[in-house]
Amino acid sequence: MGNHEVTRLLVNYKTLEEFKNFREFGAAELSMKDDLEANIIENDSESPFYGIYFGKKLVARMSLYKIEAKFDRYFDPPQDYLELWKLEVLEPYRKKGYGKALVDFAKSFNLPIKTNARQGSGEFWSHMGFEPVTYQPARDRGESPYVWYPAGVQEQQENTTPVNVESNQEL
Amino acid sequence: MGNHEVTRLLVNYKTLEEFKNFREFGAAELSMKDDLEANIIENDSESPFYGIYFGKKLVARMSLYKIEAKFDRYFDPPQDYLELWKLEVLEPYRKKGYGKALVDFAKSFNLPIKTNARQGSGEFWSHMGFEPVTYQPARDRGESPYVWYPAGVQEQQENTTPVNVESNQEL
Numbered sequence: 001m002g003n004h005e006v007t008r009l010l011v012n013y014k015t016l017e018e019f020k021n022f023r024e025f026g027a028a029e030l031s032m033k034d035d036l037e038a039n040i041i042e043n044d045s046e047s048p049f050y051g052i053y054f055g056k057k058l059v060a061r062m063s064l065y066k067i068e069a070k071f072d073r074y075f076d077p078p079q080d081y082l083e084l085w086k087l088e089v090l091e092p093y094r095k096k097g098y099g100k101a102l103v104d105f106a107k108s109f110n111l112p113i114k115t116n117a118r119q120g121s122g123e124f125w126s127h128m129g130f131e132p133v134t135y136q137p138a139r140d141r142g143e144s145p146y147v148w149y150p151a152g153v154q155e156q157q158e159n160t161t162p163v164n165v166e167s168n169q170e171l
Numbered sequence: 172m173g174n175h176e177v178t179r180l181l182v183n184y185k186t187l188e189e190f191k192n193f194r195e196f197g198a199a200e201l202s203m204k205d206d207l208e209a210n211i212i213e214n215d216s217e218s219p220f221y222g223i224y225f226g227k228k229l230v231a232r233m234s235l236y237k238i239e240a241k242f243d244r245y246f247d248p249p250q251d252y253l254e255l256w257k258l259e260v261l262e263p264y265r266k267k268g269y270g271k272a273l274v275d276f277a278k279s280f281n282l283p284i285k286t287n288a289r290q291g292s293g294e295f296w297s298h299m300g301f302e303p304v305t306y307q308p309a310r311d312r313g314e315s316p317y318v319w320y321p322a323g324v325q326e327q328q329e330n331t332t333p334v335n336v337e338s339n340q341e342l
Contacts, residue, residue, distance in 0.1 A: 024290060026315035031306035048308055063313055085313035119195060135202035137219055142234055142256035144197035 004101035009049040009061065011041055018051075018058035022088050028063065049086075050105060052098050060098035062087040064106055067114075073139050074114050074147055076156040081112040103128045113148040122146070134158075175272035180220040180232065182212055189222075189229035193259050199234065220257070221276060223269050231269035233258040235277055238285075244310050245285050245318055247327040252283040274299045284319040293317070305329075 009015050011032055019029050035041040051061035063086045072078040084106050089098045106113055107129075117125050122132070122144070130146040133155055147155070180186050182203055190200050206212040222232035234257045243249040255277050260269045277284055278300075288296050293303070293315070301317040304326055318326070 024313075026288075026290065026313070027303060027306040027311065028308065028313055028315075065308060065312065067309075083312055117197075119197065132198060135198040137199065137236065138238075140198060141236065141254055142195075142197070142199055144199075 003054070004052055004097060006050050006052055006102060006105040009047045009051050009058075010044045011036065011047045012043050015047065015049075015058070019061075021058070021090055022061065022086075024086050024088055028086070050102060052101060054093060059093040060089040060102055062102045062106070066111070072156070074133060074145070074156055075112045075149070076154050078156065079112065079153070081114060082106055082109060084113050084115040087115070099124065100128065107148060107150075110150050112150060112153050115146050116143040117146045118144075174225070175223055175268060177221050177223055177273060177276040180218045180222050180229075181215045182207065182218045183214050186218065186220075186229070190232075192229070192261055193232065193257075195257050195259055199257070221273065223272060225264060230264040231260040231273055233273045233277070237282070243327070245304060245316070245327055246283045246320070247325050249327065250283065250324070252285060253277055253280060255284050255286040258286070270295065271299065278319060278321075281321050283321060283324050286317050287314040288317045289315075 013036065016029065016033055016036070019025060032041075032047065036043065048063050048065055049061055050064055051058050053059065062084055065083045065085075067081055067083050069079045069081075072081055075081055084103075087099060087102060089096075113130070115125065115130070117130075117132075125146040128148070130148045133140075133145050133147055135145075136158055149155075184207065187200065187204055187207070190196060203212075203218065207214065219234050219236050220232050221235055222229050224230065233255055236254045236256075238252055238254050240250045240252075243252055246252055255274075258270060258273060260267075284301070286296065286301070288301075288303075296317040299319070301319045304311075304316050304318055306316075307329055320326075
């Protein structure tokens with residue numbers, strides 16, 4: 001099974017090079033590159049990404065971000081929670097527990113977690129103890145949100161935080 | 172080239188059956204099915220989806236949603252804008268202008284538009300006159316936002332609407 005130690009990834013050119021092996025390479029990665037080139041962020045500063053190395057190779061990663069309670073539209077009572085995205089394990093390293101190790105790491109903060117389940121990944125998330133939420137178009141905008149509730153936390157009902165509710169006006 | 176007329180899709184079982192041909196089938200579609208089955212929404216009521224039929228077959232679609240100005244974190248001055256997602260043309264019907272016809276329809280409201288560009292679609296969006304925005308992790312959360320500015324509208328700088336700014340706290 002190898003070593004499944006989760007480490008916080010550093011912002012540097014080596015990490016960026018590793019990221020090119022992952023399918024999801026977008027604005028977050030390009031922004032990191034721009035910031036490094038323009039010296040806007042320091043080399044080796046901490047990124048919002050966590051990963052697992054197999055030897056010297058990055059084989060799994062995810063991004064994890066704490067959202068403040070006042071912006072919480074998913075959990076009751078409203079509270080700080082983690083948004084998890086870009087969970088991905090490189091093809092030859094799948095089905096070896098790397099994805100679970102990353103999710104378990106996220107759970108270890110004992111905060112609620114919200115993710116957007118990619119097409120066909122619902123079974124994985126259910127297996128990880130996540131549940132789909134009631135779809136709210138204005139909030140979810142085409143996402144398929146899956147959430148993990150620590151003890152004592154439940155789904156937030158619509159409109160309990162009116163400050164963040166968006167309109168569904170006719171066009 | 173066929174007929175490129177854009178129509179607002181109706182919520183009914185025929186539309187749901189057509190949706191199964193598209194790759195992106197998630198919480199929005201399942202929610203529509205649940206709501207129909209539980210009679211929560213009326214059969215043939217208007218959906219947030221727009222599409223193009225070739226004969227009787229739905230060959231392209233998108234979802235379009237108006238977001239209120241007070242939640243605008245992308246445009247300056249802050250204003251009502253459209254969020255566009257799930258733009259998809261069925262494989263055999265690509266490169267025939269269906270995608271452009273849908274985007275042109277969205278532009279016809281003359282409101283700013285924001286979308287999340289899927290992996291590898293940046294060139295398409297640039298061709299449509301969209302531009303990437305400066306990536307803000309707390310706002311964009313792993314998305315690759317592309318926007319379209321009508322005349323007189325520009326990119327919103329960070330923190331001009333503090334009510335909606337989320338925290339980037341260390342975990």
